[in-house]
Amino acid sequence: MPTGNQPMMDSNFQSEPLRLNDLIDDLVARHGMWRVVRVLIARIASPRARRPLTDNLSDHLRRDIGLPPSHPPPNVPEPRF
Template sequence: MLDVLPPSPLSVRQHVQPLIENHGFWPVIKAAFAARRNLRREAKHARSLAHLSPHLRRDVGLPPEAPPEREYSRWLP
């Protein structure tokens, strides 16, 4: 079986250092904060999809939620 992972895990510094050398410290920091902000926006948008009706969820391509069960016990003796 082939090993696709490097023998030792790379640290964050080993990934970020070439970026800083090529682009500079402040552009890399700005890009990191922008990526974090975009992740928060996407998470907030994903939470807002939970309140869609089953018809809209189906139109968007999401699985429709099961309809709530009716309470038949109040009509039974």
């Protein structure tokens, strides 16, 4: 917790937001337009990486990452008084 006039620490290491056009211009300047285009086309044509399987995760881990439980919870009978 900051005390006095100390500002809170900013965990963002970029001084200003990066723009896509600036990133593309930098890539083209470093590697050349045709190489960048060739890599982009190869990336688009390649098969997508498979998502990790979540079948073997416990329900606690599934809940922590925002997935529904793999099995519905057991039916608990209502208590009789």
